[in-house]
Amino acid sequence: YGEVLDCADQWLRPGRPLQPALWSGLAKLADAAATTWRQPDQGIWEVRSEGRVFTYSTGMCQVALDRAAAIGERLGLSDQVTSWREGAEELRRLILEQSWDEEAQCLSEHLDGGGSLDASLLALPLRNVVPADHPRMAATTAAIAERLSAGDGLLYRYLHDRSPDGLPGDEGAFVLCSFWLVDNLILQGHRERAEELYASLCARASPLGLLSEQIDPSTGVFMGNFPQAFSHIGIIASGVNLARAAAR
Known part of the structure; x- marks a missing residue:
């Protein structure tokens, strides 16, 4: 969801026209991201072990909601903008709080904090999910570089x-x-x-x-x-x- 909506947002920023049928599909993706982020998956690395709620996957659902809200705000297209924006902020908060491992002093690979360190966490600032200079993200970057x-x-x-x-x-x-x-x-x-x-x-x-x-x-x-x-x-x-x- 996040990849598609991020691409759409970048494509539309210069003022390109958005076809109604395309917007309908993008809105459906955002709505799906708002609910399916809770479902376990195999993550970006396609692990063969039991599915979990991966922090990276949650982050990409946050991207979907954030970009859908941005497109809707810019073009005045949807009354769902508020719920998408609130959903994006909630997922950002959950990532910073629930994936934080207090003992390891870094974010972890699973949203419940029940995992270890994963380099995919470095992608979060690149998608504007978490600021790169947020203390918890900065600590995670340092931990990944070392551990x-x-x-x-x-x-x-x-x-x-x-x-x-x-x-x-x-x-x-x-x-x-x-x-x-x-x-x-x-x-x-x-x-x-x-x-x-x-x-x-x-x-x-x-x-x-x-x-x-x-x-x-x-x-x-x-x-x-x-x-x-x-x-x-x-x-x-x-x-x-x-x-x-x-x-x-």
Whole structure:
């Protein structure tokens, strides 16, 4: 839901026309997000273990409600704007409160706080779900950089011994997660650190400038899908964000 409505919001911002049939479909997605966020799923990583109410998934439902409200407000299209806006704010509050792990001093992978650390939490500020400089998000970013580190700027998505995923085989460092960290460092005002990390990630590309899904931290060998769209989305987005930060 969140991906579609976020794209629609960006598409419509310059004043492009919105067809009634399209708005009807977008409104239905927002209404679905308002209710289905409570349903357990397998999260962004498509784990094979029991479904939970993942913090990332809840965040994307928040995005759906927030963007639907923004579109409706801008175009004066719906009397549901107030309920969508209130729903978005409520989900933001729940994420900051219910996924907070007081002992670990960071947000956790599940909304009930019953999980461990997950690098997908780095995506929350990038979608404007939680401010990057919110104390709890800043603490989470620091925790991910330290506790999920695979060395040399690489990050694991999560730790298998603490977040069983039901999948066989070894886990490499997930390239996109490091680009998410670059973006969070930019948003938190640590541009030099972000530039250094970005340069180190770019240096890992193949002679053709391509990146894989994962990297073996011990050897630097590519793992998983190659080339991987996620990784290239990350390198482009982080490059744009760094350029914008430098221009300010």
